[in-house]
């Protein structure tokens with residue numbers, strides 16, 4: 148008799164519970180599918196400032212070197228033993244994956260892909276150092292560096308941070324903490340996405356293809372010109388370049 | 392009767408001594424010791440391995456040396472947001488019955504100022520010093536960067 152008395156309320160509660168449960172489930176917003184698992188994509192791309200660096204062959208490397216190419220850009224230094232070599236091995240994997248599948252150059256607009264390593268340690272990374280270093284990982288990669296204020300003017304607007312840290316070693320007396328993300332620069336010289344560590348190169352290659360499919364056209368077909376944040380006295384030069 | 396006991400005691404004693412020798416030396420194992428083939432002008436190279444402590448006591452790696460390098464430090468790469476920091480460590484603890492991996496983006500040996508940069512397939516000799524007083528001799532194998540085509544990822 149006692150048990151029967153409890154059956155109804157218990158049953159009622161159970162039904163209520165199931166009802167609440169299912170209604171919550173129905174109202175659930177479907178979880179967004181992560182379209183690019185390895186990448187953070189900017190809704191509004193950030194134009195890189197104008198800059199003048201020197202590449203591993205001693206030739207000037209400027210923002211125009213980013214025009215009509217997709218660029219993987221990575222900031223580091225050659226005295227970096229762990230993070231930078233592994234990052235360059237990963238970038239080499241990505242580059243190799245594109246070559247292997249025959250799409251290093253995008254088909255529709257003929258836009259190529261390049262890898263640019265920028266040293267934030269101009270004090271120790273000379274042109275010769277950079278040449279030998281970068282060729283070890285991939286002979287097609289570009290390495291560049293420049294004056295500290297030029298490097299800072301480039302890194303600051305795109306959120307790349309680095310700082311010198313004293314080491315224990317008296318000979319090489321500092322290390323550099325630095326951002327380890329790969330930046331993806333579009334063919335108009337704008338930061339479009341970045342790949343944060345830990346890097347999964349196969350996934351990055353896949354996501355890069357998707358990003359390229361989606362965004363190459365707007366860079367090549369529209370009237371948007373290759374543009375960048377103007378820094379004072381470059382304006383004349385920019386006009387000259389745009390006239391070409 | 393007396394001498395028999397003495398023999399037995401000696402036997403037991405020698406077994407115990409033997410065991411303690413084993414525990415001092417053989418209960419630390421090093422697997423997969425490697426380094427990435429570095430550019431010929433590299434001034435620092437990272438060394439990786441897994442150190443396993445099969446003993447019942449915690450062990451600490453307190454120093455590393457190698458004739459091919461000016462000095463060797465124990466480091467940890469730490470991620471703060473997307474910033475990679477390298478933090479020198481005085482020692483590395485290998486807890487009893489467990490293994491610690493030195494791998495890219497984590498703990499590593501920092502091999503400073505190589506006398507010459509070793510090539511793929513070569514090996515470099517290192518000595519690991521533990522707090523127990525035990526020095527272990529190991530070989531680090533040099534692995535290549537595979538250029539231009541898909542390669543095995545080390546993670």
Ligand SMILES: [Cu+2]
Pocket residue numbers: 228229437466467477499500501
């Ligand atoms: Cu280190």
